Amino acid sequence: MLDDIIQSYNEAVFETDRMAALNVVDRALAQGVTAEEVVFKVVIPAIETMMSLIASDPDANLAQHFMTSQIAVEVTEKMLPKFRNSPEVVGRVVIGTAHGDLHSLGKRIVMGCLKAMMVEVVDLGVNVSAEHFIDEAVRLDAQVIGISAMMVHTAMGEEGCRKVRARLQERGLTDRIKLVVGGAPYRFDPNLYQAVGADAWAEDGINAAKVIIELIREVKRHDTP
Amino acid sequence: MTPLEILVAAIHGNPAPRIPVFCNLLDQGARELGMTQQEYYARGEHVAEGQLRMRARYGYDNLWSLFYVGKEAELLGSRDVLYADNGSPNVANFVIKEWDDIAKLEVPDDITRHPAWVETGNCLSILQREAGATHPICAYLTASTSMPALLMGMESWLQLLMTGPVDLRDELLRKCSDLFRKEVAAYRAAGVHVLVYSTPFGTPSFVGMKRFKSFSMPWMKRDLEPGGVEGIVYYAGMAPFNAVIRQVLEELAIGAYYISPMDSLAEAKAIIGNRGLTCGVIDDIRMIHWTPEETRAEVRRLCEIGKVGGRFLFGTGVMPMAIPEANIHAMLDAAFAQGGYA
Ligand code: B12
Numbered sequence: 022m023l024d025d026i027i028q029s030y031n032e033a034v035f036e037t038d039r040m041a042a043l044n045v046v047d048r049a050l051a052q053g054v055t056a057e058e059v060v061f062k063v064v065i066p067a068i069e070t071m072m073s074l075i076a077s078d079p080d081a082n083l084a085q086h087f088m089t090s091q092i093a094v095e096v097t098e099k100m101l102p103k104f105r106n107s108p109e110v111v112g113r114v115v116i117g118t119a120h121g122d123l124h125s126l127g128k129r130i131v132m133g134c135l136k137a138m139m140v141e142v143v144d145l146g147v148n149v150s151a152e153h154f155i156d157e158a159v160r161l162d163a164q165v166i167g168i169s170a171m172m173v174h175t176a177m178g179e180e181g182c183r184k185v186r187a188r189l190q191e192r193g194l195t196d197r198i199k200l201v202v203g204g205a206p207y208r209f210d211p212n213l214y215q216a217v218g219a220d221a222w223a224e225d226g227i228n229a230a231k232v233i234i235e236l237i238r239e240v241k242r243h244d245t246p
Numbered sequence: 247m248t249p250l251e252i253l254v255a256a257i258h259g260n261p262a263p264r265i266p267v268f269c270n271l272l273d274q275g276a277r278e279l280g281m282t283q284q285e286y287y288a289r290g291e292h293v294a295e296g297q298l299r300m301r302a303r304y305g306y307d308n309l310w311s312l313f314y315v316g317k318e319a320e321l322l323g324s325r326d327v328l329y330a331d332n333g334s335p336n337v338a339n340f341v342i343k344e345w346d347d348i349a350k351l352e353v354p355d356d357i358t359r360h361p362a363w364v365e366t367g368n369c370l371s372i373l374q375r376e377a378g379a380t381h382p383i384c385a386y387l388t389a390s391t392s393m394p395a396l397l398m399g400m401e402s403w404l405q406l407l408m409t410g411p412v413d414l415r416d417e418l419l420r421k422c423s424d425l426f427r428k429e430v431a432a433y434r435a436a437g438v439h440v441l442v443y444s445t446p447f448g449t450p451s452f453v454g455m456k457r458f459k460s461f462s463m464p465w466m467k468r469d470l471e472p473g474g475v476e477g478i479v480y481y482a483g484m485a486p487f488n489a490v491i492r493q494v495l496e497e498l499a500i501g502a503y504y505i506s507p508m509d510s511l512a513e514a515k516a517i518i519g520n521r522g523l524t525c526g527v528i529d530d531i532r533m534i535h536w537t538p539e540e541t542r543a544e545v546r547r548l549c550e551i552g553k554v555g556g557r558f559l560f561g562t563g564v565m566p567m568a569i570p571e572a573n574i575h576a577m578l579d580a581a582f583a584q585g586g587y588a
Contacts, residue, residue, distance in 0.1 A: 037454075039409055079489065082454040087404050121330050123338060126400040148328075173531060173566035174333025209484075209507070209531035216535065 022052060023062060030063050031070055037088040039095075046096050056103035064093050064100075064137055072227040087126075090133030090226050097137045110141050112237030115158045116167035117145030119182065122175035127204050130226035131167065138230050140237070151184035158198050164240040165233050168219075169204045176206040177217055186218030196243050199236040203229055248380040249307035250439065257501060257523050259557045265549070265585035266382070267578060268525070268561035269306035272314065273334055275299070277567070283329045287313050290368030297369075298376055304578055309377055311370050311438065312386040319396040320362035321425060322351055332567050342398035345406070348418045351397070357428045358435075370436040382440050385433040389445035390423035391465045392483075397422075419465055426469045434473065441477045442504070443470075448480075448494075449487040458490055466498060475500045479525070482506065484563050491517045504561060511551045515558075525559040526552040528577065534568045538576035545580035553585060560585055 026049045033041035046059055071089045075081035101108070114135060116128055125147050135142045143161055145153060149168075158166050166185060170176035177183075182202055189195050202219040214222035221236060223229035247255065247262060255262035275296025276286035286292045297309050316327060316337035326339035342348055354360045358367060373383050388396065394403040397418075406415055433441060446452055448462045470478065480487070480494055481504040488509040494500055501522045505514040507529035518524045526548040533541055545560065552558035560581045565574070 037408060080450055080455045082450060083452045084404070084408060084454055084457065088408055091405075091408075121328070121333075123328060123336050124400065126404065129401055172333050172336075173534070173568060174330055177534070177566075177568055178330075178332055206531050209529055210535065212535070213531070 023054065023058070026052075026054065027063055027066065031067050034067055034071060034089055034092055035074060035085065037084050039088060039092055042092045043096070046099075055105075056100040057105070057108075060097055060100050060108075060137075060139075064096050065139075068093055068134055068137060068227055068230070072231070075225075075227070086130055086225055086227070090130045090137075093137035094133040108139055111139050111234055112165070112241065113141040113143070113161060113163040114165045114167055114233055114237075115143045115145055115154065115161060115163045116169070117149035117154060118147040119168050119170040119175040119178070120148060120150050120180040120184075121178065122170050122172060122181075123147045124169070124171035124204075127171065127226075128167075128169040131169070131203065131223075131229040134226045134230035135233060138234065140230065140234065151180060151188055154185050155188050155192070155194070155198075159194070163198065164237040165199045165201055167229070167233065168200070168202050170202065170206060171204050173206045176202070176204060176213065182217040182219055197240060199240055201229070201233055201236060250380055250382050253307065253382045253439070253559070256557055256559055259520055259555075261556075261587070263586060264582060265553055266308075266559045267306050267581045267585060268308045268382075268384075268559060269304060269565065269574070269578065270308075270310065270562050271300045271304070271565050271574075272310060272312060273567055274565070276331075278303070283331055283335060287317075287327075287329075287335060288365070290365035290370075291372060293365075294369045294372035294376070297373065301377075301381070304574060305582075306578055308382045308384050308440065309373050310384050310386075311366060311373060311433075311436075312384070313366065313369075315386065315388065315444070316396055317362065317366070318386075318388050318393070318425075318429070321354060321357055321360055321429075322397060322421075324397070334564065337396055340398050340402075342394070342402070342418075345410070345414060348414060348421075351418070351421050353421050353424045353428070357425070358432050363432070367436065370433075370438065374437045378437050383438050384440040384442060385438040386442045386444060387426060387429050387433070388422075389443060389448060389466060390419050390426050390469050391447035391462055392445055393422035393425070394418055395446075423465060423468050427472055430469075430473045434477075439477055440479060442479045442481045443500070444481050444483060446483040446485050448490070449482045449485050450489050451482075451486050455489070459493075463493070463497060466494075470498060470500075478502070479504055479523075484508070484527070488514050488517065495521055502559075507563075511548060515552055515554075518557075520555065520557060523557050523559055524552055525561050527561050527563060530563045530565050530569060533573050533577070534566060534570075536573060538572050541573045541576040542580040545577055546584050549581065549584035553587070556587075558585075 030045045223232045253266045314335040328338040479502040486506040486509040504525045
């Protein structure tokens with residue numbers, strides 16, 4: 022039965038059909054599938070399946086990324102209150118768009134995928150200063166800072182990622198907080214993330230969640246001697 | 247031959263000494279005049295002067311009447327702009343904050359009398375007077391299906407497009423398309439030669455093939471039908487669109503394609519052949535970190551693929567201000583050297 026549900030859910034997400042996906046989930050619950058199973062056996066694997074499907078499909082597109090993330094977060098948020106025990110959280114991320122940048126779509130897609138994969142995400146909004154990124158990451162004990170930038174001047178500028186890196190170094194935080202970036206300029210130049218001092222980058226929301234989870238694990242390994 | 251004649255020859259596949267070479271240095275104009283971006287973009291005469299000086303300094307062919315892309319939204323009431331002195335200005339406050347605002351949106355009757363057009367008009371008349379007979383003058387226009395990104399932000403636009411009521415979506419798109427039709431007519435009346443049709447939502451990489459056919463194509467037809475496609479260049483904000491060139495050629499008969507550096511130029515050239523102008527576009531974000539030699543090598547590669555059989559133009563994206571001067575010179579020297587037919 023679960024196989025059927027997984028297949029119908031995957032098809033709905035691939036076709037960006039939100040109503041169909043939500044209907045599959047309702048049907049599953051009615052048939053006795055638990056909220057935990059919906060999230061861990063349907064939603065999260067679907068994100069991973071989408072990753073490989075999208076990577077191999079020449080017609081993969083932004084609408085699919087947007088809807089994968091949108092549907093995943095919608096379903097997860099509906100399921101969480103139904104969980105018998107509160108789920109184990111992978112870790113915590115603060116995310117925002119770089120100083121001077123008001124483009125929030127990329128960040129939103131990344132956030133959706135992270136939330137569905139049980140990472141706690143705190144949205145710092147748009148046009149975020151370097152100081153604010155670090156203060157909030159320290160205050161909230163986040164393992165990762167995520168910075169989204171759509172333009173070259175906000176990706177490369179002195180007030181963006183470079184400054185966050187410099188401050189992390191000054192404050193001796195480089196092992197405790199990892200820095201990850203994304204957005205159009207990094208896709209055109211895959212080496213750019215290194216030039217601005219980031220630890221990693223990802224080209225879309227689904228891969229972003231994967232990369233960020235790896236970084237969280239790295240920080241946690243370092244924390245537990 | 248003048249740069250304008252060279253462009254016309256390339257479009258028609260007629261003999262010319264070299265290919266046309268386009269370079270888009272927008273925000274660099276402010277630096278050239280020693281102004282802040284806010285000062286620079288406040289007046290059409292500044293933009294015209296900046297563009298004329300940049301062209302004189304580097305020697306490429308085209309002249310831009312575009313200030314910044316967000317300016318188009320000002321025709322529909324957008325006001326706040328976030329300026330930066332190291333990059334492009336951005337829309338800072340969306341006109342459509344909630345779906346109800348769509349009904350209130352008004353397309354001006356005569357856009358050329360709208361305050362947001364006045365400075366563009368001034369810029370155009372200076373460019374026309376100074377260089378209109380010899381150099382291609384370019385204008386930038388956002389397709390109806392991409393305009394909502396500037397009016398409500400990409401996030402809300404995708405939300406409406408993918409999950410909202412279709413009649414509301416269509417009401418918004420009709421207004422954007424009406425604005426487009428008026429703008430394209432106004433630019434043509436002002437003597438613009440090249441009309442860059444910016445249509446990221448007209449690519450399968452945004453909406454997928456099915457939605458491209460059922461959604462993007464009909465709206466593009468509506469945008470372009472009354473005025474025709476003379477001078478129109480298909481441009482998707484550098485997003486890939488090779489997969490739909492054939493259909494755009496057949497259904498819209500657009501004559502020029504600005505190929506994404508993320509797509510294969512050879513493939514695009516093979517599809518377009520002698521049915522239109524193929525524009526080979528350099529990845530000007532990677533150019534920031536290239537050496538002049540690497541820059542020249544990339545120009546050479548693009549020109550070798552593109553100029554076979556003629557009907558080829560070399561161009562750039564929205565050149566970031568961080569590109570070293572030496573690379574701009576290297577790129578243009580190579581384009582002039584490689585783009586010859588001798
Ligand atoms: C659509 C588009 C537009 C549209 C909509 C813009 C908007 N409001 O969002 C229009 C046509 C209006 C436009 C306008 C402009 N644009 Co534009 N645009 C694009 C285009 C084609 C796609 C951008 C996009 O929205 N992608 C979809 C989102 C979801 O993708 P994303 O942000 O990359 O996010 C994904 C990943 O990067 C990643 N990710 C994102 N953030 C993060 C964060 C972390 C931590 C991680 C791990 C991952 C991650 O996951 C996301 C989800 O998959 C790109 C080129 C391209 N092919 O990318 C140019 C591009 C971004 N634009 C560019 C420019 C310059 C502009 C303008 C500034 C031009 C101007 N002079 O005015 C204006 C600004 C308009 C404004 N806001 O006022 C340049 C920027 C580079 C540069 N030169 O600085 C680009 C790269 C084109 C180019 N090569 O020249 N644009």
